[in-house]
Every structure is written in C-alpha cells, then in structure tokens.
Amino acid sequence: MAEIRFKVNGEDTVVDTDPSTPLLWVLREQLKLNGTKFGCGIAQCGACTVHLNGTPVRSCSTALAAAEGAEITTIEGVAGADGARHKVQAAWIEHQVPQCGYCQSGQIMSAVALLRDNPDPSDEDIDAAMRGNICRCGAYGRIRAAIKSAARA
Amino acid sequence: MGKWTRRGFIAAGVLSGGVLAVGVGIREGHRAPKLAGLVADEDETLINVWVKLSRDNTITAIVPHSEMGQGVFTSMAQMLADEMDADWEKVTFEQAPAHEAYANYPLGREFIMGDATVPGFVQDSLNGGFLRIAQSMGLQITGGSTAVRFTGMGGMRIAGAAAREMIVKAAAKTWNVSATELRTENSYVFADSMGLSAPYSDFALQAGKYAPPTQPKLKSPDQYTLMGTSVPRVDIPSKTDGTAEFGIDVDLPGMKYAAVMGPPVLGAMTQGVDDTYARDMPGVIKILDKGSFVAVVADGYWQAENAIRQLTVTWSETGAEQLTHEDIFQKMRAAMDAAGDKGEKDVTVGNVQRAMANAARVYEAEYTVPFLAHAAMEPLNATAWVRDGKVDLWSGLQNPLAVRDEIAAALDVKKHDVTIHNVMLGGGFGRRSNADYPLMAVEIAKEFTHPVKMIWSREQDTQQDWYRPASVSRFKAALDADGMPLSWDNLFTEKHDPPEASHIPYKIDNQLIHYANAEHHIRFGPWRSVDHTQHGFFIESFVDELADQAGMDGYTYRRKLLAHSPRYTKVLDTAAEAAGWGREVPDGRGLGIALVDSFGTVVAQVVEVDVTGPEPRVVHVWCAADPGYAMNPDGFIAQIESGIIYGLTAALYGEITIENGAVVQSNFHDYPMLRMDQAPEISVEIINSGEKVGGGGEPGTPPIAPALANAVFAATGVRVRSQPIANFMQGLS
Structure with missing residues (x-):
C-alpha cells in the first residue's frame, strides 16, 4: 500500500493502494469513474484508453505508480468547463456513431488526442491513431467520418 | 399494406x-x-x-x-x-x-415459424423446434x-x-x-x-x-x-460521455468483486482446488469451489483476478481430453458418410436421383467453417445480491425473463422474489441469451449478505463461450448441357436455427437438403444470424462455383435462377449496379457477389477485394437490402454496416481451435478482430418494397463471407472452401 497523488480531470486526487494496481481499476472501483471500460486487460482493445499527461494510454496495462504526479483525463473530463460537449463528442452524435457504445469512451479518447496533435488528419493518420481501438459493432466508417467532421468544426 | x-x-x-x-x-x-x-x-x-x-x-x-x-x-x-x-x-x-x-413468446413463435413461405410439410417439426427453443431460450x-x-x-x-x-x-x-x-x-x-x-x-x-x-x-x-x-x-x-450504465458499471453499497474460472475442457467438474498461494493474497475474502467453476471473491476485481490465476484446480476427465477440432471435423464427416443420401430431411422437392440420371454432368464441392466465439466488447458480468429469501440481479441480458425463472429454480425461491435489473449490453450477438453467467453470479452471491459483482476476464469470455458451431457442408449438383442446375443436393452438419437457413432462394426443380449431426462437447450458441452464417457461405459459394462451371459470372447466373422473384432480382440488380458490376478492375483485384434472405430481409452484397498484400484487403462493400420497410433508415443502415463488419471479421480472421479438448484462443492477440485500418468503405442502399417488415440486426452478416470468397476467386482463380480466409490465402503462398 502506498499513497499516490495525481490529478484526475483537473482534481487533486490521493489514493492509498497497491501501486502495481492497473490505473483502470483505480479509476473504476475507487474513484467511481465508470466511463473508462475494461475490455481485454492486455492493451489489445483500447476500451480503457485515458490520457496520461495528454498522451493516450491503455489504463488496463498502466500501473497506478505511473500516474504519480501526472494529469489523468478520462471520458468524464473531455467536455468543456461549462459542460459543453467536446467537438469530438458532438461529431459522434451527429454521425450516430455508437451502437452498443461500450468501446466508445476509448474511441473518443483516442480521437481527441489525435485531433489535438494533428488538426487535419489524413485517412492514414486516422488508421494509425485508431487501430488500437476495437469496435465489435463495426462503427469504423462512422468513426472516420466523425473524426473528419470534428476536424472541420 | x-x-x-x-x-x-x-x-x-x-x-x-x-x-x-x-x-x-x-x-x-x-x-x-x-x-x-x-x-x-x-x-x-x-x-x-x-x-x-x-x-x-x-x-x-x-x-x-x-x-x-x-x-x-x-x-x-x-x-x-x-x-x-x-x-x-x-x-x-x-x-x-x-x-x-x-x-x-408468440414473437418467439413467429421467429421460429418464419412466414408462410415455409413449406407446410415441415410445420410439425418447426413446432417441435419452436418448443425446444422456447424452453432453452425462454x-x-x-x-x-x-x-x-x-x-x-x-x-x-x-x-x-x-x-x-x-x-x-x-x-x-x-x-x-x-x-x-x-x-x-x-x-x-x-x-x-x-x-x-x-x-x-x-x-x-x-x-x-x-x-x-x-x-x-x-x-x-x-x-x-x-x-x-x-x-x-x-x-x-x-454513450459519448461515459454516463451510459452497462452491467459492468453497476455499483452497490458494500459490494465485493468476483473473478471466475471454468474448466478448460467444457463439461469437466472440479476435483480439488489448491489455494495455498491464493488464499493469503491481498484483498482475498473467499475462495469458492462451485463444482462446475471456481471463484475468488475479493475487495477489488484486480485482486480477485490475480488470486484466481494462482489457484491450482484439478478437473475431472470427460473423455474429451485428447480431442482436437480436426477430430471433431472427422466426427462430422463420419456422420455425413453414414447418413449417405438418408440424412434428416430439411427440404425435398422433385426427384434428385432422377435428375442426376439425366444430367450432362455432376459437380460436387465440400466446405467447412470453424468454431467462433462472440467476443462482445463488454466481458460477461453480473451483479447479484441474495438476502432474506430475495434475489436481485443486475446484468445485461438478452433474455431476462428466462434468467429470472432459472435463478428462482436454482435457489428454490419464488419467481416474484427474484428481481432482474436489466442494464445496457456492451454487445450481445447471441451470447447474452444464455443464463450461465447470471446463474454463476447468484451461486457466488448466495454465500454472502452483501452484493457481489462477478466479472469474467477476456480469457474466460473467449474460452467459456457457447460457440458458433464448426460445420461441414457437401453439395452435389446435376447440371444440364448449359451448366444450369437440374438438381441441388446438400448434406450438412449442425442443424440449429432458424430452420429455413439451409433453404435456397433459387428456383431449382429438384432439391434434397438434409443433415446429419455429430455429437461433440463444444456447446452450441446462437451467434449473429445463427445458422445463416454458415449456410450463407456454403450456398453462395457453391452457386458461384456453378456459375463458373456454366461459363457465366456470378451475377448473371444468379439472375437466371432468380427470375421467378422480382424482389430478389431487384435486390441483386441494385447491389450489382451500385458496384459497377462487369467493369474492369486492376490486376490483383476482384469483385464477388452474394445474396441471402434471412430474418425477413433480403440482402445482396458485392465485395471488391485486393489480394496484392500479405492478406486479402476488402476495399469496398456495396450492399442492397430490402427489409420491406425501414422504420429508421439510418438506424437500419448502421445495423447493416455492423453486420458486415462482424461477418467480415469472422470471414477473414475468426477461428476457435481445439487442442486437448480445450479452446486454444484466449484474447484479442490470438482471436483477432477487424480494426480501423482494415475496415472497408461500405455503401448501403435500402429498398422499401412494401413486403412484410424484416429484421435489421442480423441480415447484414450472412452474405459478406461468400461475397468475399467469390471476389478472391475472381482475383486469383482459387476457390475458398474454408475459413478464415486470411489463413486460407496464407496456405496458398
């Protein structure tokens, strides 16, 4: 057990737990941020994607220790301070992307990071940034269209 | 109207x-x-x-x-x-x-009965099938x-x-x-x-x-x-801001977490659990030997999962410990050999033997498909709270009422003392119609007064599934001098539902469609479009082979055989026109077509494939779908797109294999999914014919595998007779 301090969605946070615990389970079970999903546990599906100091990481395979002193952003933290939807979230609704919706928190976190680093991504850029996120409902075409639409917004 | x-x-x-x-x-x-x-x-x-x-x-x-x-x-x-x-x-x-x-229930009846196009003489067996399903699916x-x-x-x-x-x-x-x-x-x-x-x-x-x-x-x-x-x-x-509540998100006061482990060989029972290492691990509350599975209950899920991996469980022998998937295919072929021309009858029209005798020639082919897991994004889970003779269960279920009844029976409580809280499902595809996982959660939770959330690891989800069956299908067609079919003889294994899945849309005067099931220990589960997944591939691949035998392209040949049905013809024409059927394609590319009528919706798809890379890449899918009337056109298109990607994933990569009686694959690294960079462009055209309204969730899936296989043939001259197609192609190089 150890006290680990970090920021989650802008808020100072302290947890006292085994530092080898994957960040995913700390977010879900201790901080009750359930928008980040468990999919595979081995960084193969992307459902658990969050930002660690702005970089998308797979929280199922990121030890809590790695979050020490870091800024973590989850799906609950991507909307604007006024609660306004992020342009990626708005594009997701415009294109009616989600079906079952389970993978979409991770998809959106990957897309938000992509557009922040690359405001006008090509198809190849989208492939590279999004191929770590599996969608079993097969919404890939709509995800691509929504990313392009958010890039224009 | x-x-x-x-x-x-x-x-x-x-x-x-x-x-x-x-x-x-x-x-x-x-x-x-x-x-x-x-x-x-x-x-x-x-x-x-x-x-x-x-x-x-x-x-x-x-x-x-x-x-x-x-x-x-x-x-x-x-x-x-x-x-x-x-x-x-x-x-x-x-x-x-x-x-x-x-x-x-009457809807389920309708599901099984299909519509009036089902021949009258099979009604009795359909009723039987319906009752069986009603009992098992609830x-x-x-x-x-x-x-x-x-x-x-x-x-x-x-x-x-x-x-x-x-x-x-x-x-x-x-x-x-x-x-x-x-x-x-x-x-x-x-x-x-x-x-x-x-x-x-x-x-x-x-x-x-x-x-x-x-x-x-x-x-x-x-x-x-x-x-x-x-x-x-x-x-x-x-579903864009993390607030949608899935089963795995249920949070109750005092709740603990459970990890579970089932037998590697399905059907085995525990014969001893050595918890020397696990019992003192951090957070571990209790280790449960439940006979058909073991569970670790802990303060957190990760602690429970870590501990369960440290258990040494001895499982009983079922007799399947030496079996491989190849052995199961052999059993199927043996059952088919034994049946000969006397399999259980699905369809008998005209006289196949007489047609054979009059044929210019006879053409035969055999196809296989492998077992498949469902791999919904949300691993199976259920949260149960058992106290004071009452049971509450929170879970994403395709069949909540049957689950309620099974829980009541298993715990010997009254049905009205069981409350099911159904939450959103992170994918179902048929897997969540089974009551196994909610029952396990209840069996665990009854040992406590507080609620317990049971979560399956991805490995358990992959290895403890109810699988799309592997199956074998053999065809024999009598052809006239022009290569048109005088008869259609199809013997297959693994008859499940819906009963009409093996029927063909084509007008062929003499038909014998029959089956011979083989016993094996890999349990059957309904998988998106159920029997249509395999029959779509079998039938539409063989028709394409017949087209080639007749020296025609797949579209022209099908069109001749569909002349009796303006509805089918229109769907086929629409897809072909959208794809520009007949156009020149570059070297290393090919177009393939397929048509399947399933769940009341007629779907034709044309695939353009590129085979110049290490594995076939689907460039574009053109799809025409006639659901009678699309209530929500964009929602319907989304379902068709989804069905195509689901079917394409299976066609390209999907394969569950069996070694030593156990499922080999365990997670997305060895049971791969189609990803963004492999996803084709998809164009869907809806035809509102005014016919009886059909379904949307499943009909997009069956045609994609044969359309792809037929496109591979167009590009390479090689027939694909087994899946997954990516493996098949690797075998050629």
Missing part, C-alpha cells in the same frame, strides 16, 4: 390473452392491478401494456427488448409514437421489467432480429393506435361530441368545430376505463410522420 394490417390484427386478436394483445393488462379481472404496480408510478395512468401517459403529457414507451446497440429503444418508441400522433419531444422509453405480461427474447418486425409491427404500433383511439373516445365523451369530429396531433386532441383542444393527459383517467379496441386502425405509409425517418437514437448522447 393489407398484409401488414392483417398481421397486426393477428397479433392483437389471435394472440389476445397473450402478451401482444393491446391492453391485455387493463381488463377487469385481468392482471391489470399487478401489472400497473410494476410499471406505473404515482400520477400515471396505465392505459395499456406498451404505453404510459403521465400527467405532464409525456408518453413512455415500455420496450420489452434489451438495448445492445441496435437502437431498439428508439425504433420501438418511434413506431408507438407515430401511431399515437404523439409529440416526439415528449416521448421517452423504459425497459420492460422481466415479467410474464411482457413475454414475447421468453423475453432479444434476438432473431425480432424487435422491429414483431414487437414493433405487432405490438408497438397497435398499442399506439389503440391508445390514441381510447383517448379520442374519452375526449368525445368529455366534450360530448362525436369521435369523428376530433383529430389528434402532437399529443393533443382537437375539436376544431368547437374551438377546443387539450393534451392527451387530460383524458388519461377516462381512457383507462375502456376496454382497448382489438382492431385499432393503423396508418398507411403515406400517413407516417415518424416511421421511415432517421430519428436520432435516444441512447447515443449517454
């Missing part, structure tokens, strides 16, 4: 006293009070089983299906609201509780693409129309005018001649006193205001 109305009437009339009858809960002496207690809050009048009208004039559609991505809440509410002339902005939805009054089913075509057409629309008529009747009495002088719009009743208008809710109490009409008048398509429009899905905003 007449046909739809008659269907609706049958649902409301013949099935009255059952679940579909409009207002079944309202009649005096019926179960209205009990039912009202379940679905009505204070200040709400229950006017029939599928609609609630609140005092603030909001209307709630009560949807007896589970939301697993198919937009069912939206399409059901849309159908209800349109018939009711409701204000869409004030329509909400609620999921029906697991209760007999909501059971869509009652409140989401599956078989039934939501729109049965619950919607037969239930929601009639409920909405009946509700509207009852409100109008109540308004006529209140205002003392003839009902014919009234009109309805946006949840208001208007008496234009008197200058009166009032919200529906003003008449709710009075309307609730009437017996509902058994034949409410339904709208014709020219009167639709919501049906046929792409109303945005109501559940989508919550």
Whole structure:
C-alpha cells in the first residue's frame, strides 16, 4: 500500500493502494469513474484508453505508480468547463456513431488526442491513431467520418 | 399494406390473452392491478401494456427488448409514437421489467415459424423446434432480429393506435361530441368545430376505463410522420460521455468483486482446488469451489483476478481430453458418410436421383467453417445480491425473463422474489441469451449478505463461450448441357436455427437438403444470424462455383435462377449496379457477389477485394437490402454496416481451435478482430418494397463471407472452401 497523488480531470486526487494496481481499476472501483471500460486487460482493445499527461494510454496495462504526479483525463473530463460537449463528442452524435457504445469512451479518447496533435488528419493518420481501438459493432466508417467532421468544426 | 394490417390484427386478436394483445393488462379481472404496480408510478395512468401517459403529457414507451446497440429503444418508441400522433419531444422509453405480461413468446413463435413461405410439410417439426427453443431460450427474447418486425409491427404500433383511439373516445365523451369530429396531433386532441383542444393527459383517467379496441386502425405509409425517418437514437448522447450504465458499471453499497474460472475442457467438474498461494493474497475474502467453476471473491476485481490465476484446480476427465477440432471435423464427416443420401430431411422437392440420371454432368464441392466465439466488447458480468429469501440481479441480458425463472429454480425461491435489473449490453450477438453467467453470479452471491459483482476476464469470455458451431457442408449438383442446375443436393452438419437457413432462394426443380449431426462437447450458441452464417457461405459459394462451371459470372447466373422473384432480382440488380458490376478492375483485384434472405430481409452484397498484400484487403462493400420497410433508415443502415463488419471479421480472421479438448484462443492477440485500418468503405442502399417488415440486426452478416470468397476467386482463380480466409490465402503462398 502506498499513497499516490495525481490529478484526475483537473482534481487533486490521493489514493492509498497497491501501486502495481492497473490505473483502470483505480479509476473504476475507487474513484467511481465508470466511463473508462475494461475490455481485454492486455492493451489489445483500447476500451480503457485515458490520457496520461495528454498522451493516450491503455489504463488496463498502466500501473497506478505511473500516474504519480501526472494529469489523468478520462471520458468524464473531455467536455468543456461549462459542460459543453467536446467537438469530438458532438461529431459522434451527429454521425450516430455508437451502437452498443461500450468501446466508445476509448474511441473518443483516442480521437481527441489525435485531433489535438494533428488538426487535419489524413485517412492514414486516422488508421494509425485508431487501430488500437476495437469496435465489435463495426462503427469504423462512422468513426472516420466523425473524426473528419470534428476536424472541420 | 393489407398484409401488414392483417398481421397486426393477428397479433392483437389471435394472440389476445397473450402478451401482444393491446391492453391485455387493463381488463377487469385481468392482471391489470399487478401489472400497473410494476410499471406505473404515482400520477400515471396505465392505459395499456406498451404505453404510459403521465400527467405532464409525456408518453413512455415500455420496450420489452434489451438495448445492445441496435437502437431498439428508439425504433420501438418511434413506431408507438407515430401511431399515437404523439409529440416526439415528449416521448421517452423504459425497459420492460422481466415479467410474464411482457413475454414475447408468440414473437418467439413467429421467429421460429418464419412466414408462410415455409413449406407446410415441415410445420410439425418447426413446432417441435419452436418448443425446444422456447424452453432453452425462454421468453423475453432479444434476438432473431425480432424487435422491429414483431414487437414493433405487432405490438408497438397497435398499442399506439389503440391508445390514441381510447383517448379520442374519452375526449368525445368529455366534450360530448362525436369521435369523428376530433383529430389528434402532437399529443393533443382537437375539436376544431368547437374551438377546443387539450393534451392527451387530460383524458388519461377516462381512457383507462375502456376496454382497448382489438382492431385499432393503423396508418398507411403515406400517413407516417415518424416511421421511415432517421430519428436520432435516444441512447447515443449517454454513450459519448461515459454516463451510459452497462452491467459492468453497476455499483452497490458494500459490494465485493468476483473473478471466475471454468474448466478448460467444457463439461469437466472440479476435483480439488489448491489455494495455498491464493488464499493469503491481498484483498482475498473467499475462495469458492462451485463444482462446475471456481471463484475468488475479493475487495477489488484486480485482486480477485490475480488470486484466481494462482489457484491450482484439478478437473475431472470427460473423455474429451485428447480431442482436437480436426477430430471433431472427422466426427462430422463420419456422420455425413453414414447418413449417405438418408440424412434428416430439411427440404425435398422433385426427384434428385432422377435428375442426376439425366444430367450432362455432376459437380460436387465440400466446405467447412470453424468454431467462433462472440467476443462482445463488454466481458460477461453480473451483479447479484441474495438476502432474506430475495434475489436481485443486475446484468445485461438478452433474455431476462428466462434468467429470472432459472435463478428462482436454482435457489428454490419464488419467481416474484427474484428481481432482474436489466442494464445496457456492451454487445450481445447471441451470447447474452444464455443464463450461465447470471446463474454463476447468484451461486457466488448466495454465500454472502452483501452484493457481489462477478466479472469474467477476456480469457474466460473467449474460452467459456457457447460457440458458433464448426460445420461441414457437401453439395452435389446435376447440371444440364448449359451448366444450369437440374438438381441441388446438400448434406450438412449442425442443424440449429432458424430452420429455413439451409433453404435456397433459387428456383431449382429438384432439391434434397438434409443433415446429419455429430455429437461433440463444444456447446452450441446462437451467434449473429445463427445458422445463416454458415449456410450463407456454403450456398453462395457453391452457386458461384456453378456459375463458373456454366461459363457465366456470378451475377448473371444468379439472375437466371432468380427470375421467378422480382424482389430478389431487384435486390441483386441494385447491389450489382451500385458496384459497377462487369467493369474492369486492376490486376490483383476482384469483385464477388452474394445474396441471402434471412430474418425477413433480403440482402445482396458485392465485395471488391485486393489480394496484392500479405492478406486479402476488402476495399469496398456495396450492399442492397430490402427489409420491406425501414422504420429508421439510418438506424437500419448502421445495423447493416455492423453486420458486415462482424461477418467480415469472422470471414477473414475468426477461428476457435481445439487442442486437448480445450479452446486454444484466449484474447484479442490470438482471436483477432477487424480494426480501423482494415475496415472497408461500405455503401448501403435500402429498398422499401412494401413486403412484410424484416429484421435489421442480423441480415447484414450472412452474405459478406461468400461475397468475399467469390471476389478472391475472381482475383486469383482459387476457390475458398474454408475459413478464415486470411489463413486460407496464407496456405496458398
């Protein structure tokens, strides 16, 4: 057990737990941020994607220790301070992307990071940034269209 | 149109006293009070089983299906609201509780029975099949693409129309005018001649006193205001900000977490659990030997999962410990050999033997498909709380009512002491129609007074599935001098549901379609489109081979064999035209076509494949789909796109293999999924033929594998007779 301090969605946070615990389970079970999903546990599906100091990481395979002193952003933290939807979230609704919706928190976190680093991504850029996120409902075409639409917004 | 109305009437009339009858809960002496207690809050009048009208004039559609991505809440509410002339902005939805009054048993019957095109002589066996399914799948089913075509057409629309008529009747009495002088719009009743208008809710109490009409008048398509429009899905905003609640998100006070482990060889039982290392691990509360599985309960899921991996479990021998998937294929082939031309009959038309005798030549081929897991994104999970003789269960279920009954039986409690809280499903695809995982959660939770959330690892989810069966299919066609088929002889293994999946859309005068099942220990589960997944591949690959034998392209040959059906011909033509069938494609590319009629929807797809890379890459899929009428066109297209990607993933990569009796694959690294960079462009064209309304969730899946296989043939000259296709191609290089 150890006290680990970090920021989650802008808020100072302290947890006292085994530092080898994957960040995913700390977010879900201790901080009750359930928008980040468990999919595979081995960084193969992307459902658990969050930002660690702005970089998308797979929280199922990121030890809590790695979050020490870091800024973590989850799906609950991507909307604007006024609660306004992020342009990626708005594009997701415009294109009616989600079906079952389970993978979409991770998809959106990957897309938000992509557009922040690359405001006008090509198809190849989208492939590279999004191929770590599996969608079993097969919404890939709509995800691509929504990313392009958010890039224009 | 007449046909739809008659269907609706049958649902409301013949099935009255059952679940579909409009207002079944309202009649005096019926179960209205009990039912009202379940679905009505204070200040709400229950006017029939599928609609609630609140005092603030909001209307709630009560949807007896589970939301697993198919937009069912939206399409059901849309159908209800349109018939009711409701204000869409004030329509909400609620999921029906697991209760007999909501059971869509007759819908399940319809699912199994198919429509009138099923030959009369197989009706008896269909009834048998239906009863078997009804027992095993239970009652409140989401599956078989039934939501729109049965619950919607037969239930929601009639409920909405009946509700509207009852409100109008109540308004006529209140205002003392003839009902014919009234009109309805946006949840208001208007008496234009008197200058009166009032919200529906003003008449709710009075309307609730009437017996509902058994034949409410339904709208014709020219009167639709919501049906046929792409109303945005109501559940989508919550799926973009993390607030949608799935089973895995359920959080209860004092809740603990469980990890589970089932037998590597399905069917084995525990014979000892060594927990020397696990029992003292951090957070571990209890280690449970449940016979058919073991569980570790801990303070957190990760602790439970870590500990369970440290258990040494001895499993009983089932006799399957040496088996491989190849052995299972051998069993299937042996069963087929033994059956010869005397397999269990599916279809017998004309005289195949006589046709063979008159044939210019006979052409044969054999195909196989592997076992497949479902791999829904949300690993299976369920949260149970057992105390004071009562059970509460939270889980994403395709069949909540059957789960309730199985829990009641397993724990020996009364059914009404079991409460099912159905939450959103992170994918179902058939897997969540089985009661195994909620039962396990209850078996664990009964050892405690606090709730327990059981989560399966991805490895358990992959290795403890109920699988799309591997199967073998053999074809023998007698051909005339032009290469056209005189007869169609198809012997296959693994007959499940729906019964018509092996039937062909083509006009061939002599047909023998029969099967021989082999016993094996890999358990069967319904997998998106069920038997159509394998038969779509088998039938449409073989037809393509026959086309080649006749020196024709796949489109022209099919068109000749579909001349009897303008509906099929139009779907085929639409896909072919969209794809530019017949055009020149670059070297290393090819076009393939396939057509499958499943769950009442006719779908044709053309695939353009590129084989110049290490594995085949699908460039574009052009799809034409005739569901009769698409209630929510964009929602329907999304379902078709989804079905294509699901089927394409399986066709390219999907393979569960068996070694030493156990499933080899365990996670996405060895059971790969199609990803963004491999996803083709998809174009979908809807044909609203006006035929009986078909399903949307499954019909996109069956044609994609054969369309791809046929495209590979066009590009390479090599026939694909097994899946996954990526493996098959690697075998060639």
